[in-house]
Amino acid sequence: MIEKLKSSYYKKATFKKILTQSPKNDGVINIHRYDVSNVGDLYCAPHQYFEELKGKYSDIFLYKRTDKSDRNKLINDMTNNSLIIGGGGLLNRGSFTNQMKFYEKLAQNGKKTVLWGVGHNEKKASLYGKISSYDVNIENFGMAGTRDYSMPGEWLPCVSCLHELFDKSYSSTQEIGVVFHKKTIQQPHITSKFKDFPSTSNTIDLEALIQFIGNSEYIITDSYHAMYWSMLLGKKVAVIPNSSKFYDFKYNPVFTDFDNAIKQVKKASIKDGLLEECRELNRNFAKRAFSYLEI
Incomplete structure (x- = not known):
C-alpha cells in the first residue's frame, strides 16, 4: 500500500513539474514500455530500427520510479524533446490512460508529438471486437499512425516488421x-x-x-x-x-x-x-515523421 501511495505521488509530481516547464522540441525521444521481460514491448518501438532515433528512448513508466534520478531523466527528456510515443497497446488501457492524456495535453501546448504504431488494449472480454473510439483524441497529436485497422488515424502496423x-x-x-x-x-x-x-x-x-x-x-x-x-x-x-x-x-x-x-x-x-506491406507503411511513415520532427 505504501509503495502504491508513493507511486501515485511521484506520478502526479512528475507530470506537474513537466507542465511547469516551457516545452521545447530541440531533439526527439521515443517513449514506450521498455520491458526486457516482454520481447514484444521491447521491440515494438521505432528507436530500434532507425539510425535517427538510435539510443533516444525512455520507459513510459519512469514517471513513478522511486529513484529520483529516473524521474528527473524523464522530466528532462520530455521537456526538451519532441515525442514519439509507441508502439504497443497504450490506448484504452487503464495503466496507461493518465500518461496518454498527459501526452495529449503536451501536444496541445506546443509539444511535437507522433503516435507510432500504438493500439487499443482493452481487457474487458465483453468489449472484444467492439472498440469504436480511443481514450484520447488522436487528432490532437501532430501525427498518428495506429496498428488498429478499423480505428481513427492511418493504419500503421508494428514497426518490428523492419527487424x-x-x-x-x-x-x-x-x-x-x-x-x-x-x-x-x-x-x-x-x-x-x-x-x-x-x-x-x-x-x-x-x-x-x-x-x-x-x-x-x-x-x-x-x-x-x-x-x-x-x-x-x-x-x-x-x-x-x-x-x-x-x-x-x-x-x-x-x-x-x-x-x-x-x-x-x-x-x-x-x-x-504481408511483410512487405507492413514495411512499406512504416518506411513511408518514418519519412513524413522525421520531416515533421525536423530530424
Whole structure:
C-alpha cells in the first residue's frame, strides 16, 4: 500500500513539474514500455530500427520510479524533446490512460508529438471486437499512425516488421508450435494442455522466438506480437485473445480458446505479401515523421 501511495505521488509530481516547464522540441525521444521481460514491448518501438532515433528512448513508466534520478531523466527528456510515443497497446488501457492524456495535453501546448504504431488494449472480454473510439483524441497529436485497422488515424502496423530477422529463411521442423504470454507460462493448468507440443513464451530473446516460429508450420499463441510475427513469416496462426488488441489487425487469425486451439489452428490461412506491406507503411511513415520532427 505504501509503495502504491508513493507511486501515485511521484506520478502526479512528475507530470506537474513537466507542465511547469516551457516545452521545447530541440531533439526527439521515443517513449514506450521498455520491458526486457516482454520481447514484444521491447521491440515494438521505432528507436530500434532507425539510425535517427538510435539510443533516444525512455520507459513510459519512469514517471513513478522511486529513484529520483529516473524521474528527473524523464522530466528532462520530455521537456526538451519532441515525442514519439509507441508502439504497443497504450490506448484504452487503464495503466496507461493518465500518461496518454498527459501526452495529449503536451501536444496541445506546443509539444511535437507522433503516435507510432500504438493500439487499443482493452481487457474487458465483453468489449472484444467492439472498440469504436480511443481514450484520447488522436487528432490532437501532430501525427498518428495506429496498428488498429478499423480505428481513427492511418493504419500503421508494428514497426518490428523492419527487424532483419524477418529476412532470414526458416525451415519447418515441427507442425504446431505454441507461444505463451509471459503470464500464461506461469499457469500449469493451461500449459499442460499443450504438453505434447513444442512450446516457448514471449519472455525469451527475439532471435530465439523468431527461430521457433520459423521452425513451425502452425502457431498457437495468446501473445499479440507472436501472432503478428508469425503472420509476417507466413505461418498459419490461431489466437487465444486476452485483450481487444487481437481483433483489430487488418488480417484476422483464427480466434479460439485453450481447449480448442489444437483443432482450430488447422483452419488458419496465410496472407502473402504481408511483410512487405507492413514495411512499406512504416518506411513511408518514418519519412513524413522525421520531416515533421525536423530530424
